[in-house]
């Protein structure tokens with residue numbers, strides 16, 4: 468299995484459990500490892516034959532920007548479901564940071580793995 472990665476994708480969105488958090492937008496940062504097969508595209512040198520990291524990045528950005536979940540867990544799960552459904556990805560690792568959410572920590576968040584490693 469090969470990996471296409473996306474680092475430090477930032478999205479401002481409604482996220483959080485407290486009343487004040489429903490009134491503002493906060494930054495979420497995504498780091499993704501996407502399991503796919505890059506061998507065909509390496510032979511043909513054609514974008515159509517690979518996982519387009521630009522297309523995935525914009526799909527994640529648009530999905531999260533329009534979402535209004537309370538927990539980072541839910542955002543992570545829904546983004547993982549969308550990627551596995553809409554792109555040629557068999558397995559993924561997703562780290563979601565909510566920087567500044569806890570005053571005594573630089574960042575907090577979740578990391579999940581979904582799908583099957585081929």
Ligand SMILES: Nc1nc2c(c(=O)[nH]1)N=C([C@H](O)[C@@H](O)CO)CN2
Nearest residue numbers: 482483484485537538539540568569
């Ligand atoms: N495991 C989680 N813990 C907490 C979350 C969360 O999404 N997952 N969220 C909050 C609040 O929204 C917090 O980010 C506000 O500072 C608290 N704990």
